Structures are given as C-alpha cells and as structure tokens.
Amino acid sequence: MTLKRSFTFLLMLMMVSVLTACGNNDASNSNSQKKEVKVALSAEVNPPYLYTNKDNEFVGLDMDYMKLIEKKLPQYDFKYEVGEEESNLVGIGSGKFDMGINWFFKTPEREKQFLYQDVPYSYALPLLVVNKGNNDIHSLQDLPGKKITPMAPSGGLYSILTQFNKDHSPKIDINTIQEPSNGDNLKMVSQGRRDAMFLNWNTYKAIQEQINADVKIGGIVKKEPLHIVYNKKHQKLHDDVDRATQELKDEGKLQSLSKKYFDINVFDDLSEINEQKDKLEVTN
Secondary structure, eight states: OOHHHHHHHHHHHHHHHHHHHHHHHHHHHHHHTSEEEEEEEESSOBTTTBEEOTTSOEESHHHHHHHHHHHHOTTEEEEEEEEOHHHHHHHHHHTSOSEEEEEEOOOHHHHTTSEEOSSOSEEEOEEEEEETTOOSOOSGGGOTTSOBOOBOSSHHHHHHHHHHHHHOSSOOOOOBOSSOOHHHHHHHHHTTSSSBEEEEHHHHHHHHHHHOOSEEEEEEOOOEEEEEEEOTTOHHHHHHHHHHHHHHHHTTHHHHHHHHHHSSOTTSOHHHHHHTGGGGSOOO
8 A cells, every 4th residue: 555545545534533523522412402301200100191011111092192202202312200290399399300200180279389381182981881771971060959979179170160050050069088998989879978079080980980970971071182391491392292282183193092092082072072972981
C-alpha cells in the first residue's frame, strides 16, 4: 500500500470513529433529554382497569392505555410508583408525583386542587342493580320513593346522586354508611329487602362473580369519564397527554381497548350501551 493510500485509509477510519462517537453522543443526549414523569398507581387493584398478573406486574386497561401514550410521547420517560389512593392524591398535590391514573372521577373539591384530563381515556359505567323480577327501575328518575342500599357519603357515586337531588324533585332517599358492604348490599337486593343498588359495573362484576345473587342490571345510569389527575404545575404535560389521547381516540385504539375489556364500546351513546347491557351481565 502506498503512503498516499495509507493516509487516505487512516483518514477514513478517523471519520468513521468521529461519526460513531457523534451517533453515540446523540443517543445519549436523546435519552438524557427525556423528561421524567412520576406516575402514581393505586395499590388497590380494580379490574379491568388496573390489576396484577401472575408475575405481580400491573396490567389492565389503564396500563394498555399508558403504553400507547408512551409511544405517542417519546419525549417523556414515565416512571410508575405504587401507593394508596388518598396518599397518591396528597403526593400529586405536593409534587411527589406528577400525575396519577387510578380510575379517577372528577369532583368539585378535587378540581380546586388538581388539573384533570380533558379528553377521557375511558368511562366508568355507574348502574342500577335490581332483583331479577323487577322491571320498573332503569334510571335515576325511577328511584324517588324507592329504597336503595346504603352507600359511603363520599366519592363519585355519592356525588352523582346528590347532584341529581339538586336538579330534580322528588328526590332520591340516600342512606349513607361509612363502610358499606357491597356483598351484603347485593344480597339485600336479591332478597327484596332493597329495591336497587347503585354501583359501578366493575364492582358489580367482581361481587356477583363471588356470590351469584338473584339480581340483574336494571340500567346503566350514565357514562362517567375517567381522568388522569395532574399536579397543577404540569399544564404542558396535561396538554401533551390530552393531544395524544385524542389521536388515539381518532385512530380507534381507545375503542378497541374498550371492546377488549368490556365486550362493548363505552364511547358509544348511553342509549346504545343500554341496548347492549346483557353483554355486561355476569354469567356463572
């Protein structure tokens, strides 16, 4: 090899080394430029939204949704931490967590403290459970004058009933108790000691699979939007996730998740969902 060729070869090797180093630096810089986002998850499992598999890994609709969000927003590095629901909310407010996903309903009190997702990633289905022989109760308008099972004086379900009473007359007689038993309540409806029970579909499914009470779904009352909750300082994160969520909805991917976990599309109109309520029944 001549001196000229040797020099040219060495020059080419140097250029390759420089380009490789630049590429490695770019990859390193790309990783370092990702913004870490601490996401609070609830330790209390809530199928089909959030639960653990045999390897004790969190799975469910919430996690499938977050995986889609991660692909849409590669500029963020989402880190998941587990805690109790109320302590998670405290942590979001204090800045320990940037956001939380845990089947959150929007309440007036919480809206004062947190940013709420504007584009829901899914919906809860609050419904009325009645005795199998009851064909008179399908909606909240059918409840005044009826006996419903006791419920906790807090949370999204209680807010729905109290808001109904503010807007309507006659009113629903709401019987509250600090720690109601869903199993006992379902049995009371089954035995005819109460006319109806107001609860969410996933809770109904979990309890009915255990006790197989003589009950049925009278009607789905509403579609309750589910929201991510953010610390108020994270408006940009909120906006980015909202944009990505809307894109996922436009692409039909959120609807596909719904059919995977519910057998129906919770993004349909409420009337259409009620026409398919038999698909939500528990068969033992």
